[in-house]
Structures are given as C-alpha cells and as structure tokens.
Amino acid sequence: MRCLLIEDYLPLRDNMRECLVEEGFVVDDCGAGDEGLWSAENHSYEVIILDIMLPVIDGLSILRRLRKLHDKTPVIMISARDSVENRVEGLNAGADDYLVKPFALAELVARVRALNRRRYDRESHIICIADLQIDTLRKVVTRGEREIVLTRLEYRMLEYLAHREDQTVSRMEIGEHVYQDHDSGNSNRVDVYISYLRRKLNSEGESDLIRTVRGLGYVISGRSP
Structure with missing residues (x-):
C-alpha cells in the first residue's frame, strides 16, 4: 500500500518513512508543501500523512485544495499544535485523523492501517478469499493449512489485489500502488510477478483465485467466473 508523507523536519520524516517501509508500506516523502501537493494531485495513495507547518504551502491549504478537488484520500494531520481548536480546525478542513507531536511511531502505523x-x-x-487467508498485521498468508512464503513485493501485490477483491485491477494501478518507482505497468513486470503469485498460491493443485481479464488487468475472487 502506498502512502504520501509530507513533513519538513528531516529527522522525523526519515524515522516515519523507515518505520512505514519496515511495516510493508511503499512511501513517497517530501519536505515542502508544493512538492507534496504535486504528488497528491498526480499519484494515487491509500493514506496521506500531512504536517501542518510546511514551507511554501501549509498543510491546511493542501488539505483544503484536495478536498475542493473531491479527492477522498484519507489524511492524517500531524502537528505540535495540540489545542482543541487546532484539532477541530484540521478535522473541519477535511482531515480523517489528527496526531499530536511527539507521538509513538507504532501509533502512527496503527492509525495508517485503520x-x-x-x-x-x-x-x-x-482478509479471507475462499480458502486463502491474509493476515495484514503479521504479513502471513495461508491457504488451507499451508503457509505461503512470499517476497515483500509479492505480498504487496497480493494484499492490494485482495483489498480490491472482485474488482478488475489494471496493471497501471498495480504498478502505482506496489512499486516504489511508480512502475505504471508499461513493462511485463506485473505479469511476471502475477505468475509467481499464482505458482505459489496454487502449488498443491488448488483452484486459481487470480484471473486475467483480457485487455484490462487482473481480479482476485473466490467466486466462480
């Protein structure tokens, strides 16, 4: 899952990014408001972590701009401003959550997951799809009684497809959400890793839960086609 982190204090930004990456997220990060707004407007994210005090464009202005554009991406505002008025202002501007500095990184991760x-x-x-079970906290995948060992990239791809269960997901969407370099599906990298996933998920002759939708992408489903 891809997050956007906009925070101008580099030591804190580095710590947050490293923690999120360690927990399995793909993270884009920047330190200025104009860069963050550009990223938010030009890429798709599961969650945006947004500081209020930023150079060039402040966090509240970024948030109001995104909501004016009907961007519904969940936003966690982070700030040292801890008064009730500050929290209300952020939530009224369209934030989904408000986290006061200093905070525990474990709490940030829990809020992003929520x-x-x-x-x-x-x-x-x-997440359960037929006999496939994905524990998104422990990053453990099982099929029936069998645990399936996946690489980090394979796991991110499977989890993203699973969150979009029964929906056709394009190669471009997969590239945007699971590759650090925003690979847009212009190469065969997505197809190659889908084949790896199928091989591991179906290694004991199980039915194929991932189907190719010709010309469109892939869908994971426990329903019969």
Whole structure:
C-alpha cells in the first residue's frame, strides 16, 4: 500500500518513512508543501500523512485544495499544535485523523492501517478469499493449512489485489500502488510477478483465485467466473 508523507523536519520524516517501509508500506516523502501537493494531485495513495507547518504551502491549504478537488484520500494531520481548536480546525478542513507531536511511531502505523481498512471497507485485519487467508498485521498468508512464503513485493501485490477483491485491477494501478518507482505497468513486470503469485498460491493443485481479464488487468475472487 502506498502512502504520501509530507513533513519538513528531516529527522522525523526519515524515522516515519523507515518505520512505514519496515511495516510493508511503499512511501513517497517530501519536505515542502508544493512538492507534496504535486504528488497528491498526480499519484494515487491509500493514506496521506500531512504536517501542518510546511514551507511554501501549509498543510491546511493542501488539505483544503484536495478536498475542493473531491479527492477522498484519507489524511492524517500531524502537528505540535495540540489545542482543541487546532484539532477541530484540521478535522473541519477535511482531515480523517489528527496526531499530536511527539507521538509513538507504532501509533502512527496503527492509525495508517485503520484508515486503510476504512478506505477498503474492511472491518478486520484478516482478509479471507475462499480458502486463502491474509493476515495484514503479521504479513502471513495461508491457504488451507499451508503457509505461503512470499517476497515483500509479492505480498504487496497480493494484499492490494485482495483489498480490491472482485474488482478488475489494471496493471497501471498495480504498478502505482506496489512499486516504489511508480512502475505504471508499461513493462511485463506485473505479469511476471502475477505468475509467481499464482505458482505459489496454487502449488498443491488448488483452484486459481487470480484471473486475467483480457485487455484490462487482473481480479482476485473466490467466486466462480
């Protein structure tokens, strides 16, 4: 899952990015408001983590701009401003959550995950598709009684498809959400990793849960085609 992190204090930004990456997220980060706004307007994200005090364009202005454009990406505002009035202002501007500095990185990760579940209308961190189970907290994948060992990239691809269960997902969307370099599906990299996933998921002759939709992309579903 891809996050956008906009924070001008480099040591804090580095710590947040490293923590999120370690937890399995793909992270774009920047330190100026204009750069952050450009990224938010030109790429798709599961969650945006947005500081209020930023150079060039402040966080509240960025948030109001995105909401004016009907961008519904969940936003966590982060700030040292801890008064009730500050929190209300951020939430009224369209933020989905407000986190006061200093905060524990574990809490940030938990809030990002919570917003991601809400974005995809998931009540639990466990995703079940037929006999496939994905534990998005532990990053453990099982099929029946068998645990399936995946690389980080394979896991991100599977989790993204699973969040979009029963929906056709294009190669471009997969590239945008799972590759650090915003690979847009112009190469065969997505097809190659889908084949790796199928091989591991179906290694004992199970039915194929990932289907190719010719000319459009892929869909994961426990339903019969």
